[in-house]
Amino acid sequence: MIFNQWPWIYWAEKSPADIALITVHRQYSWRQLVAKINCVADNLHRQLLAPESMIVMLRGKNSFSMLLCQLALLQLGARILPLNPQLPESTVVELITGLSIDYMIDFTEQPLFLPKVKLLDYRAVIAKSVNLQHGVTGPLPFMPSLPATLILTSGSTGMAKAVVHNITAHLNSAKGVLSLLPFEREDCWLLSLPLFHVSGQGIVWRWLYRGARLAIKATISLPHALQQCSHASLVPTQLWRLLKIKEVEQKFSLQNVLLGGAMIPLELVTTAKQHGIRCWLGYGMTETASTVCAKQADSTLGVGLPLIGKSLRLVNNEIHIQADSLALGYWWQGKILPLALVNGWFASRDKGAFSGGEWRILGRLDNQFFSGGEGIQPEDIESILNSHPDIKQSFVIPIADKEFGHRPVAVIESDNQQLVTSLSQWLNHRLAAFQRPIAYYLLPSMLIDNAGIKLSRRNIKQWLLQHHNDNQVD
Structure with missing residues (x-):
């Protein structure tokens, strides 16, 4: 036309x-x-x-x-x-x-x-x-x-x-x-x-x-x-x-x-x-x-x-x-x-x-970060997390760490409220040690409801930094 x-x-x-x-x-x-x-x-x-x-x-x-x-x-x-x-x-x-x-x-x-x-x-x-x-x-x-x-x-x-x-x-x-x-x-x-x-x-x-x-x-x-x-x-x-x-x-x-x-x-x-x-x-x-x-x-x-x-x-x-x-x-x-x-x-x-x-999209080059000298692509970890039957979507966010530079933290959307307590064990044989998140959080509904076409990693990170610091997880 x-x-x-x-x-x-x-x-x-x-x-x-x-x-x-x-x-x-x-x-x-x-x-x-x-x-x-x-x-x-x-x-x-x-x-x-x-x-x-x-x-x-x-x-x-x-x-x-x-x-x-x-x-x-x-x-x-x-x-x-x-x-x-x-x-x-x-x-x-x-x-x-x-x-x-x-x-x-x-x-x-x-x-x-x-x-x-x-x-x-x-x-x-x-x-x-x-x-x-x-x-x-x-x-x-x-x-x-x-x-x-x-x-x-x-x-x-x-x-x-x-x-x-x-x-x-x-x-x-x-x-x-x-x-x-x-x-x-x-x-x-x-x-x-x-x-x-x-x-x-x-x-x-x-x-x-x-x-x-x-x-x-x-x-x-x-x-x-x-x-x-x-x-x-x-x-x-x-x-x-x-x-x-x-x-x-x-x-x-x-x-x-x-x-x-x-x-x-x-x-x-x-x-x-x-x-x-x-x-x-x-x-x-x-x-x-x-x-x-x-x-x-x-x-x-x-x-x-x-x-x-x-x-x-x-x-x-x-x-x-x-x-x-x-x-x-x-x-x-x-x-x-x-x-x-x-x-x-x-x-x-x-x-x-x-x-x-x-064609396959493997992640944003802008999202890559380094932990203890190892390059981490968040989407690689998210792909594994998303294969879990109880996870609808996930986001891996880098958190500053004095020893490693950054460490990965996972934010997941799931109806299973207890899943965050068992994910670490489920991931042990699926990810390399440096890729394993050091903490897990449930995605808050307010971020989902206001997301539009996609969730903003920046918004998730802002929420996570406050929540993570409040819980003092290292």
Whole structure:
């Protein structure tokens, strides 16, 4: 699919009466959705000074309003930066200084008031019932090669970077995923991941690429939100919980789940299949506009093969990526700093291997640490821990040690509260002595519930350092 105009306008002209979007309260056709977008665009245009050169920060959780503003701002030519509302104000202030943010729309109940950033008002116009087919200002010509979105990286090794993508990259990412995973016009994908994460944006652009249906139901529980949905992007914990709910087990509209964020247990895949759900998994980065490799989940540890428009290679055990969805660069101080490419290849900082006819991701090179002179890759230990039948996922974190430099500590997610007392013995013959964790902790539910697509190692480490020090485990 090659678009010569804004995708939502294309579908409004091609299939105006088809359902485009489903909320908790109603459905919108493509014609109705474009009318809403145009109305919002008119309102925002009156408040913006030269929108085509502005960056607008969208602070909030997923909502119909936030999606409308994103699409309206894009067709005005503005660049958008969706922002996690849970980031502390000090971090946000640091970000806006480095990123030269001009405006902000705050969708939270406790908006931030930041120096030098003008708040835009969106509420009144979104609440209106509109019949406006074409905005007064009208959308700018569709120029998909221009910078459009700024998506923050996880910032696991320092301050997050703002990765700049154009619409071509987002659509090429969608094209790659949909060349493998079936998603048709009558299907509906739940916007189950945040728009401030590249995986949440991936859902939006797959919807727009295919002209299918998107569901935004953030105000209700996941089981109820999935009604009418054939597709969802979930982390394994969410799918485990879903499969355990008896009333949901009676009737599933869900057919395909794209899993991410952790190792995918075969038991989960098998149980889901018994309910008519196919599980898919993939590998990608913020810099690649989401997925570059994918496959239907199976018993092997790989992530499949590169999708259309993507290529991988190994350089000193590091995965390098070529992709038609690569970012333009990183936004800093009003400029795009290009990616450091080597003949068009992007160094991922992921340790990998090609084995059994597919690619395997062995961990982040940034995560490696040394203990008594021995190099430890946390993901190697986590792979063994995750093979335990009672462990859903695990994280190995380095803790400073006077004698060894660092020692590994394990944080596990499990329903077996007593497991931390017996893991050491279970691991004795499975790991080398220097790899064995010196302590084990259960992952707190607050970190799981606030994780989004994946848990942040930085957040786990911050929690662990406090907890570990309080218990004085050496």
